[in-house]
Amino acid sequence: MSKPTPLSGFPELLPAARTVEREVVATLSRTFELHGYANIETRAVEPLDRMAKGGEIDKELYVLRRLQAPDDSADDTGPDRQLGLHFDLTVPFARYVLEHAGHLEFPFRRYQIQPAWRGERPQEGRYRQFTQADIDIVGKDELPFHHDVEVMRVMVQALGSLPLPRLSFQVNNRKLIQGFYRGLGIADVTAAIRQIDKLDKLAPEAVAELLVENAGATREQAARCLELATIRVSDHTLVQRVQALGVDDELLSRGLVELSAVLEGCADAVRASDGRVTVEANLRIARGLDYYTGTVVEIFMEGYERLKSVGGGGRYDALASDGRTTYPGVGISFGLSRTLVPLISEGVLTGSRAVPSAVLVALADEESRLTSERVADSLRSRGIACEVAPSPQKYGRQIRYAERRGIPFVWFPATETGVSDQVRDIRSGDQVDADAATWTPPHADLRPTIVTTIDNPEENTQ
Incomplete structure (x- = not known):
């Protein structure tokens, strides 16, 4: 057999580096379980019609089929139904809840640490096979807001116990920004959120133009949207800063109360992390996915901002539904491979030895x-x-x-x-x-x- 050629985008760790990954997984698992989160593992494949939604992600799906299967043998309902490798852990989890709802007790707390696959161009922090660590709480028909605070606090505690560069939780609330845009009188609130979500890639002036062109905002309204997006605070001054902008809306007020509660609820966990984690309200964070309905969060690693976010999530009130029952939830995903592989390759993290033997x-x-x-x-x-x-x-x-x-x-x-x-x-x-x-x-x-x-x-x- 000739010497194999490495496959880009499929990282393989040597034993000492694998020690790092295993210790991180063990630490996260212990913290999640201390808070009552049950571990699950979903299958690697899902039906393509459940994953493919006509968006950009469809271009990255890996399709699974037998080598000798005839091209016309696929049956959309039978054993040869077209399958693909899952690209995240949220889609399979939503399916898992629907399929096993009769055997689950709600609210259902779950954590899942598994690989996922995306056929994107490999680069630092982005791989074709990568491991994620997700936690979620899912309710049946309703899920009280205090679970938003719980999920955030648990992930802060979990990541705060790891030997990583300082992690920053940037938190916002979709109700707050939707209510603010509605209070301004912007016609297409959803489109406005999508444009604001581009602030990490485009200059504010360019985003302002997009708000005018794609969301129907006036230039004055676009300027007010950008003014809101500049607010970043980690304490009680959040309320005064937002109210000072002079926009009044009931949904805005509710979102402001919820966001303040998240900051307050995480304060003790932040202090206990000894500086490893910070949590602040960042009103430019929007997360473009439409299924988020309340709390949203992006996680960034100090010194590695080039990786963009290393985790994120939020509140979704209708991600899973069977037509009769809706299963609202809130969750956060942390990119293990995205975070650890660059740190290991740079020698920032390594294992104390390559073998378990003492x-x-x-x-x-x-x-x-x-x-x-x-x-x-x-x-x-x-x-x-x-x-x-x-x-x-x-x-x-x-x-x-x-x-x-x-x-x-x-x-x-x-x-x-x-x-x-x-x-x-x-x-x-x-x-x-x-x-x-x-x-x-x-x-x-x-x-x-x-x-x-x-x-x-x-x-x-x-």
Whole structure:
């Protein structure tokens, strides 16, 4: 077999880097589960007619078919129904809720950490196969607003416990901006939201022209829309700043109350993150998808703004419906691959070792392999990962073997009766008598950990 050619857009991590991803997944999962979110995993494929909506995303769908399937064999209702790999976790989750609603208790809290696929041009932070971490709460016919605050707070806590560059949650509310545009008298509110959503790509003057051309706004109304979009605050001054613009609308008032509640509800979690996470109202955040109906959020990573948002989500009141029952929800998606792969490739994050083993049990000779295996089994029985040296080389070579693999301890079984086993910390050179039935390495050495070059964010705020 010839040497394979790498496929761009399908990142594969080496063992030490995979340690980073696994530790992040484990940390997120623990936090989500502490808040009562159940883990689910949906199938990799969905019917094309459920995913394809005639928009830009249709160009990126990967279609799934049998190699030998005749072109005319597809049956839109049978086993050969046209399928595609899911491009996010929201579409399959909406289908999951509809399909299993009779077996779920509502409100249903779910977290899901899975790959998705998009056939877009590969570049930093954008891949053809990538992993996302999503949390959602879904209700049946109604879902009280306090769940918006809950989801936001949970994701702030989860991401605030990770060794990442500072993350900024930029929050807005669709009711607020819809009410503001309606109060101004703009004819096409939805079109106005779509134009404002382009502010991260276009200059304000260009967006103002689009508001006039595509949303029917006057130039004065367009200027007021841009004035609202400049507001960015993280405290109670939000209300005064918006009210000072002099626009009155009932929907605007409701959105302002909800957005203020999100900021207040996340304050404790932000403080507990020790500077790793900030949350602020940013009234230019719109998220162009029409199914968002209230809270919306985009997540950005400090120093990596070139990646654009690394997460986002919001409130959707009618994403899933079977015609009789509507399942409103609120959720946030965090791009694991989008965030971690650039950090790993730049050496900002790495694993403390490439193997799970904390101990290498040395091998004096082949005749004593059973003795070394018994030591290893004794350590494993108490949750200490270890491996036996592959061959009975000189102890110096076995120590160097452990060093290359990042294994911190080497265990030397006693070769004479009445003599104790010994264990060496190969980093310090300290070697002591030890009993495999009782010895335990320091907690920090039990399993691989994430090593980061990131300064403590709290120190950066001094």
